[in-house]
Each structure stands twice: as C-alpha cells, then as structure tokens.
Amino acid sequence: MRKARKPKGIHVKDCSWPIQPRKPKTQIEKIKSPYQEEKPPMCYPGTPLSPETLESSTALLAKQINNIGSHTHIKIDASGKLKFKPGEGGFETVQKIEAQAIWMMASVLGGTPQNSDGYFCGGGTESNLMGLWVGREWLRKHPDPFNKGIAILTTPLVHYSIVKAVEMLDIGHHHTRICNRCNHNHHFMPDTNGNGVNYVGMNGAGEMDMPSLNKRIRQKVKEGFRRFIVVATVGTTTMGSIDPVEKIADIMETHRRQLGINFYIHVDASFAGFTVPFVRPTLNFGFEIPGVRSITVDGDKMGQLPYPAGIFLCRKDLMSLVGRDVNYVRGHNDSTFSGSRTCLAPVLAYHQFQNQGQIGQRQYVQSCLDLRDYFIRLLQEKASHFVKILPFSKWVNFAPIEINFPAFSNFHGTNSGIPTFITDEDGDKDDLPTKLRSLNQELKDYHLRSDFFPEDPQDTHSCPRIVYKICIMPHHTTKNLGVFVDDLVKCYDQWVLATQSK
Structure with missing residues (x-):
C-alpha cells in the first residue's frame, strides 16, 4: 500500500496579507541563484551580476x-x-x-x-x-x-x-x-x-x-x-x-x-x-x-x-x-x-x-563563444552517436542540438527528444516502469528546454524536429560543461540498456 504523501509547498492560508506583522517564512538570503550551482542551467540567457553592479544597484534603489x-x-x-x-x-x-x-x-x-x-x-x-x-x-x-x-x-x-x-x-x-x-x-x-x-x-x-x-x-x-x-x-x-x-x-x-x-x-x-x-x-x-x-x-x-x-x-x-x-x-x-x-x-x-x-564587451562575448566551441568539441568526442549538432552562428553563443533517445513501446516515441521524466520534475517516480526509475529527474538541475524546428525549413507547416537550445553564458566553465556531457551520456547509456534488454 502506497504511503500518503506529506503535503509540501504553499498553502492557501499563506496567500493572505497578514493583519499583524510576522516574520516571513522565506528569507531573501535563502533564495538560491541557479547560476552558481555545480550543475547550472544550460539554456537560461542570464548570468550573475558583477559585484560593482550589485553595489551600484543598492545605492540607486534607495x-x-x-x-x-x-x-x-x-x-x-x-x-x-x-x-x-x-x-x-x-x-x-x-x-x-x-x-x-x-x-x-x-x-x-x-x-x-x-x-x-x-x-x-x-x-x-x-x-x-x-x-x-x-x-x-x-x-x-x-x-x-x-x-x-x-x-x-x-x-x-x-x-x-x-x-x-x-x-x-x-x-x-x-x-x-x-x-x-x-x-x-x-x-x-x-x-x-x-x-x-x-x-x-x-x-x-x-x-x-x-x-x-x-x-x-x-x-x-x-x-x-x-x-x-x-x-x-x-x-x-x-x-x-x-x-x-x-x-x-x-x-x-x-x-x-x-x-x-x-x-x-x-x-x-x-x-x-x-x-x-x-x-x-x-x-x-x-x-x-x-x-x-x-x-x-x-x-x-x-x-x-x-x-x-x-x-x-x-x-x-x-x-x-x-x-x-x-x-x-x-x-x-x-x-x-x-x-x-x-x-x-x-x-x-x-x-x-x-x-x-567596446573592448571589454568584445572580450566578454568572445569568452562565451570560445566556451561554446569547446562544448561543441566535447559533444563531438563523447556523444556524437546520439547528439546531432545543428548549424550555429559564429557570433551568437548558442549551441542548438538534437538529442533523441530511442523509442520505447508506447512510453517514448521516435524523434521525441529526451523523455521528460528525466529532464523535468513532473510525474511520479512510482508510475514509471521499474527499470527506468533510476533515471527519474537525473537531468532536471540543468533545466533543459526544447523547441520545434521544421523538418523542411522551406515548408513552414512541415513536422518539427525537437531542438535543445544550449546557451553558453559567463558562469559556465569547462568543468561544469564536462559534467553535463558526462551526465547526458550516462543517462543515454542507461536508457538504452534498460529499454533494449529483455
């Protein structure tokens, strides 16, 4: 018998402006920045502000x-x-x-x-x-x-x-x-x-x-x-x-x-x-x-x-x-x-x-482009058997890629990208086939996001390919990009082993 889940999150009673003053449950200091984590987001076009900007912001707000x-x-x-x-x-x-x-x-x-x-x-x-x-x-x-x-x-x-x-x-x-x-x-x-x-x-x-x-x-x-x-x-x-x-x-x-x-x-x-x-x-x-x-x-x-x-x-x-x-x-x-x-x-x-x-901005951009190119080489070396690198601009620090895990029964279709239970927090682990549960939310910290690109770009109504947008920002490093690629390859290998074994 499944145990009842412990309620978590925000309750309705937490959404009324209190009549009497009370200490907030969430302190500003406790709000985390995802950019400073060991596994930062791979598609967000934002990055931490410089100490100088933060200091000036406080003075201006006042x-x-x-x-x-x-x-x-x-x-x-x-x-x-x-x-x-x-x-x-x-x-x-x-x-x-x-x-x-x-x-x-x-x-x-x-x-x-x-x-x-x-x-x-x-x-x-x-x-x-x-x-x-x-x-x-x-x-x-x-x-x-x-x-x-x-x-x-x-x-x-x-x-x-x-x-x-x-x-x-x-x-x-x-x-x-x-x-x-x-x-x-x-x-x-x-x-x-x-x-x-x-x-x-x-x-x-x-x-x-x-x-x-x-x-x-x-x-x-x-x-x-x-x-x-x-x-x-x-x-x-x-x-x-x-x-x-x-x-x-x-x-x-x-x-x-x-x-x-x-x-x-x-x-x-x-x-x-x-x-x-x-x-x-x-x-x-x-x-x-x-x-x-x-x-x-x-x-x-x-x-x-x-x-x-x-x-x-x-x-x-x-x-x-x-x-x-x-x-x-x-x-x-x-x-x-x-x-x-x-x-x-x-x-x-x-x-x-x-x-x-302009020199400083040029250096700022070029560092991201260099890191993007390093990431592309890393994918080519370690993940070329299941990752396809799409055409990308030399002057925009994006790496658009196709990642397709093999189809599995009615659970995951052909050309459907990465199964969402691996990348997102949606769903219940207990609802998964037993052999797939170890993959649940394994890539969620990276906040991968995908969009559509037409199979035939000339035909705007043609069925789409699923494209993952990787946006390389200044907070990324060769180390955490390497960790991401290793985690991606690990999940793919586990998926293949679990879905193709009898």
Missing part, C-alpha cells in the same frame, strides 16, 4: 527615481551641444544619463543622437510590442487601397512576443493546432483574413530565405495587401540564427518601387544585439540600413544588466506617433509604453558601457 517619459528628444546647436526637451522635474540627471546610454547602444548599430530615439523598458517583449505599435501607426499614414490591413512577415523562429504583440495591437489573430501527422501542437493557423503574422520559409540554418520572402510578398500583393511589417530576428531563441537584414531591406525596397507597397522593418536583436556588433561589427543589421526603423535589444541577457533591461531603439521622431499628452507631467508628453520606469537599467548601462568600453 533613491527611488521615477524615469517616466522618453528623454532622447533634443536640439543640437552649432557646437554640437545637446539641448534636451524638459521631462518630469527632479529627475533631470537620470534623464540625461539614460539618453546617453541609449545613444551609446545605438552607436554600435548605426545610430547617432541626430537619427535615433529610444528608452529602456520592461524587457525585449515590451520593446517588440513598442516596435510593432510604432510600425502600425507609421503604416496607417500610408495607403491601404483594398482595406486589407497589415501583413507581418517573419519566420517560424520568431519570438512568441511578436505574435502576442500582433494580437494585442489587433493587427491579426492566429492560433496553433495539433498536427494530425505528428501529434505536436505546431500547425500555425494564420488569420483567416490574411493579415497579421504570415510565416516565411527558412534555410537549414534557420535564417529567413530570400526566395521564400519574394514569393510571400507577391502572394500577399496579389491578395490586395500594400502594408507590410517585416520582423527580422538577430539571434533566434531556438537556433541563435541571424536573418539577413540587408538582403531583406533590399528586397522590400525593390517591391516598394515595383509594386507600390510600403514596409516597416523591425529587428528583434534581443540576444545578439549585445554580441554581433562587438565580434562581427561588419555585419550590419541596424540603422546603417535605410529600411530598418526600429530595433529591440535586451541588456539583461548579454548586456550584463539586471532584469528588466529591455531597450527600444527607433529612428528619430517615430516615437511621436504613439505619444500621448499628459498634463500633470512636466514636458506634458509620454511616448513610451511603460509610463513610470525604473532608473536602474539605464544608469547601470551608462556606467557599464563607460567602464568596459
């Missing part, structure tokens, strides 16, 4: 600064001196610091104080929402002769925040459904009116395919569409792949001249915006390209900043398209989505950029 509004709206005199439009009173110093940090970031992406605006926001998701919001308003000033709305062109590897933003902005409405062939929930169903997200095929490296883009544009023009937003990703979440932004812009401009379309390019460089400009500065994807109008970068990934540190960048004065009059705030205008904002990320970014320079 000041309780409200960074409301956007602060890159300026006039420049003949000597090059900047004159700022007024923002909310009492916070002027921080407002100017943020503006400088924005332009420092923009400077490695083809931006200057004269041609770019932006602000720090609540992460890459908010920045992507802002980009599509500005894009929608910009396109509304251009003809839509057949009243079709806006078609969003992007690849299946686009971050889910883009699809979410399209829904929120009422540009289009979509869903996915279970595929009848593979039983995975991957079959993307676009808006029945044709507007909103329309997927474009990819090459084998997960980059947007230019013939597929041409074909999709011509199809949408034939349907009557004249307004387009192209979302190009620089460092996709699954593969780390980089869409060819310059080629995309050239194609869109050609179609603008030949077919009379209007287009807005938003670049989601949440991750690789802090890697590519420093290790491959000749790979342009920013404001050097005339068709690019807004960019997302995210400082809480490879920017060495605390969460949240999203950065929205756009061409000069585009933010005015979404500005709102606010009588009770000095300056009387807010063109951000956030409203009230923390000063933490912009001030820390300013000091980070100054203290390290």
